[in-house]
Amino acid sequence: MAASKIVESFAAAVADIPDGAVIAFGGFAGPGTPYNLTKALLEQGAKRLTCIANTTGGAHQPRLPDLGMLVENGQVAKVVCSFTAATRPTDVLPFTRYYESGEVEAELVPQGTLAERLRAAGAGIPAFYTPTAVGTELAEGRETRVINGREYLLEYALPCDVAFIRAWRADTAGNLQFRLAQRNFCPLMAMAAKLAIVEVEEDILPAGAMDPDQVHLSGLFVHRLVKVPPPPEGLWTVRRQERAR
């Protein structure tokens, strides 16, 4: 019988992540964000990480554990994301100071390209051509190709060592369901990773309790499951107004 995917604590779930790991962090504006796994990684202390996420973390206080905190904690060598600045130029991200001083590298990727590079990695596709970013600074010096009369930019798959994601429901086989906007990058990151670790909101179901037709991500892409405890021990998404306060 295969070993159980259920891990009792977030600390245990991230204990073996080595220095230099490439880690993808799911989530978009709250839903799907692995706050508890990120908190555990802050405590675990792995260094020289490459972190893949849509953003480098929020500008507002109080903050939930995010990539910006890992940067402030000296754990990050490089980020790959679609925002290295805030959407409002007047907002200053915690990350910015470290980026501008050269302490942390960044690779800025259009959001759809980021998603597709992850999808490609999870699907065994090494590279692809996209029309996105053609004619911009991002395409300078890079390989393009004209296909059927339109110019496309070559983009490479983005494989990861580890994915941290959050899901609504899981069964013991690791099959996942996401609720509403929780899905975002989460299934793509799990598929792109060698080790997918999931924080799960509902009690983990026995195998057989989830309708196979309702599975959003097959458990064969999922390695570790940790149930999020109720607050305050577990971290949950807060309302936007409370985030901004």
Next chain:
Amino acid sequence: MTEGMPGRPMQAYAPDGASQGTAGTGRPTGWDRQQMADRLAREFQDGWIVNLGVGIPTLCSNTDIGDRAITYHAENGVIGYGPVLPAGEEDLHLVNAGGQNVSLKPGAAIVHHADSFGIIRSGRIDVTVMGAYEVSAGGDFANWKVGGAKGGGIGGAMDLAACAQRVFIILEHTTRKGEPRLVRHCALPVTARGVVKLVATNLGLFAPMGEGFAVRELAPGITLDAARAATGAPLFEGR
């Protein structure tokens, strides 16, 4: 590409109580943010799939466009979202691309990010409305990086700009220092080239034509000379 959308001739738009704003200066300042958004939203056609950027473009969803059915697409895979819900009524699992806790309309669907951008890249978005720092007469625009910054915020803008059927831009006609934002060539790094179809500013509605901008409409109280003085490229009268 300045003709009206199929079946909907362009109409001069004067919002209710269309006395122009003056922002306390005594000089007309034209449309406010909601009026700029209204003007573009009136171009939306029945059945369109629309992606609204954060900020002023979001206001397009407030415009009354009668019985035209619009499906709003958000980059995070929320297709068919509706109004933002008041505090206490939100579902914390549901946000649009701006992080607002929205509702869902009947017929809504959720997909993951790769499918969401598959919708964008395959040309299924009828129009994307975005903010920008600059728009050029050639239809280039810049909205991801400010001058001198090391970092930038691209988000979904480059995918949308390159692949949506139409790109509409909303922006203030000039910077706070009074410098034009409608220019011959963008000085800032561009988001995409040659894609902008329509631009709504506080001074009116304009269409990039290559050598300059066609004036499709001026906001109440704004003269052509005033618009010319505020624009960094030639303005052509009429269509």
